[in-house]
Amino acid sequence: MGRTPCCSKVGLLRGPWSVKEDKLLINCIQTHGEGHWRDLPKKAGLLRCGKSCRLRWMNYLRPDIKRGNITSDEEDLILRLHSLLGNRWSLIAKRLPGRTDNEIKNYWNSHLSKRIEKNPATKDQPKKRNQSKQMNNNNNKRQDIENDEEEETTKTKIYQPKACRVSANSIKRNSSSLGSRVSGSSSHGELGKTDSLINNITCTAPCWSDLVQAKEAPVSEESCSLVNACDISFLDFVQEEDCNMLDTIFEEYQQLLNFTEYPGQQLDSFADSFLA
DNA sequence: AAACCGGGCAACCGCTGGCTA
């Protein structure tokens, strides 16, 4: 039963990668291609576990990774997608070519989340990177703590589901599970697969009627995860009898995701009206 | 000049569903 373990982790290196290790990894992947991470360290002559190799390649060495600061356009996109998808970093990353989920997650945690915490009204008004840095100087520290305590009592509690993968198959299989329908993510870093997943989500529609029910009874884990997958604010404007309208919104949501494949094209005007 | 502090980010951790022997 089962398969042999990928590695024992005994005697393996950890921590930062050296230039030599990077070269070995790149050469190996150029020769044998991506995947088969379990066997890769042996082939490459690396004293790393396959998981570590995969992470290094995906987040740093991949040739299509875009270097440099996040642009204001990208920042804007991240803010909008996060308001729709929550902490689905991989899903957000797939809409930002050349950016990794780790990079976006770090950028969010170190820049955007703090700004939004301090001034939720600026959520859809991105600033330049330097400005956000200045906002977090020592003078604000005490104020931050006070704000956090104040917000703790007033801000909406959002259920954050654990990390998981959702494939098209699992969506089909678990079609009765509300959360699976919306909070999907693909297995590989390919837009095509993400798109096919979204198509599968379409097949399970209408799900916005379920959203309303979840909104009505947000106590269960299942319904909370569903509500979390969307921007809860716009649900406040929706009545139970407006399920048709919700279906329309769901279609618009998909359109937004499609627009993000072509940054700058129609996105601004569309997303502004959608998220207003 | 040195010590301290905080931000940024690469890497690790733990979990999950999918896949396969």
Added chain:
DNA sequence: CTAGCCAGCGGTTGCCCGGTT
């Protein structure tokens, strides 16, 4: 059908570096 590994995910940690005192 089942057990257990694989691949991928989000959360967290800890090191490095630049700015401040």
